[in-house]
Amino acid sequence: MPILAAMFDLTKRAVVLTGATGNIGPAVIRAYLAQGAHVAIAVRDPAKGAALKAELGGGGRLMEAVADPADRQGMERFVEQVLRVWGRLDIVANLVGGYAASAAADGDLAAYRASWDQKIATAVTATAACLRPMRARGYGRIVSxxxxxxxxxxxxAAGYAMANAALVRWTESLAEESKREAFQAMRRVE
Ligand SMILES: NC(=O)c1ccc[n+]([C@@H]2O[C@H](COP(=O)([O-])OP(=O)(O)OC[C@H]3O[C@@H](n4cnc5c(N)ncnc54)[C@H](OP(=O)(O)O)[C@@H]3O)[C@@H](O)[C@H]2O)c1
Incomplete structure (x- = not known):
C-alpha cells in the first residue's frame, strides 16, 4: 500500500464528530467514511441528524444520536453508546462553530462569551468525554x-477570533499533556 494511503487508512478507527450538521460537517464525514472510518455524530436536533444520515448513508459505519457537545453527562452517555456498538473510539473531531460578529471596541463581553461557549465549551466537553476510553487504550487523536x-x-469579529485562538491553544496544551501520557503508556507496554 502506498505510504500516503496507509497513513490515512482509517479502517480500524472510530471517530466521534461534533458540528456535523453545519456547512463543513458533511464533507468531513464523507472524507472519514471514504478512508474507511466509523463515524459517530453527536447532534442537538434529531431531525437534522436523521436527515444527514439519510443523505450520507454510511451503512453501519455512520451512527447519529442526540447529545449536546457542551453537556458532559450527555457526551459521556454518547461515548458509552459508541463503545457499546463499536467497542472503540480513536478520534474526536471538534467542528462546532459558526461566525458571529462582535467589535473589539464595543467591549461586548456577552457576545465574546457566546462565542467562547459555542466553540470552547463544546470542544473541551466533547473531548473530555472521549479522553477516558482513549487513555484506557493509550491511543487517541484530537482534531479541532x-x-x-x-x-x-x-x-x-473579536469574540470569534478570541474563541478560535483559545481553541488552538487549548488543543495544543492537551497535545503536550497527552503526548507524555502516550509515551508513559508505551513505556508500560514495553
Ligand atoms: N465555513 C467556513 O468557511 C469556515 C471557515 C473557517 C473556519 N470554519 C470553522 O469550521 C467549523 C465549522 O464551520 P461551519 O461553517 O460548518 O459552521 P456552521 O455551518 O455554522 O455549523 C455550525 C455547527 O456547529 C453546531 N453548533 C453551533 N453552535 C453550537 C452550540 N452552541 N452547541 C452545539 N453545537 C453547535 C451546529 O449545530 P446545529 O445544526 O444544531 O445548529 C452546526 O452543526 C467552525 O468551527 C468554524 O469556525 C469554517
Missing part, C-alpha cells in the same frame, strides 16, 4: 477545527 481568525484578529 478553527478559523484563520485564530492566527490574526479580524475587524468586527
Amino acid at each position: 477545527v478553527a478559523s484563520t481568525a485564530a492566527l490574526k484578529g479580524e475587524k468586527g
Whole structure:
C-alpha cells in the first residue's frame, strides 16, 4: 500500500464528530467514511441528524444520536453508546462553530462569551468525554477545527477570533499533556 494511503487508512478507527450538521460537517464525514472510518455524530436536533444520515448513508459505519457537545453527562452517555456498538473510539473531531460578529471596541463581553461557549465549551466537553476510553487504550487523536481568525484578529469579529485562538491553544496544551501520557503508556507496554 502506498505510504500516503496507509497513513490515512482509517479502517480500524472510530471517530466521534461534533458540528456535523453545519456547512463543513458533511464533507468531513464523507472524507472519514471514504478512508474507511466509523463515524459517530453527536447532534442537538434529531431531525437534522436523521436527515444527514439519510443523505450520507454510511451503512453501519455512520451512527447519529442526540447529545449536546457542551453537556458532559450527555457526551459521556454518547461515548458509552459508541463503545457499546463499536467497542472503540480513536478520534474526536471538534467542528462546532459558526461566525458571529462582535467589535473589539464595543467591549461586548456577552457576545465574546457566546462565542467562547459555542466553540470552547463544546470542544473541551466533547473531548473530555472521549479522553477516558482513549487513555484506557493509550491511543487517541484530537482534531479541532478553527478559523484563520485564530492566527490574526479580524475587524468586527473579536469574540470569534478570541474563541478560535483559545481553541488552538487549548488543543495544543492537551497535545503536550497527552503526548507524555502516550509515551508513559508505551513505556508500560514495553
Ligand atoms: N465555513 C467556513 O468557511 C469556515 C471557515 C473557517 C473556519 N470554519 C470553522 O469550521 C467549523 C465549522 O464551520 P461551519 O461553517 O460548518 O459552521 P456552521 O455551518 O455554522 O455549523 C455550525 C455547527 O456547529 C453546531 N453548533 C453551533 N453552535 C453550537 C452550540 N452552541 N452547541 C452545539 N453545537 C453547535 C451546529 O449545530 P446545529 O445544526 O444544531 O445548529 C452546526 O452543526 C467552525 O468551527 C468554524 O469556525 C469554517
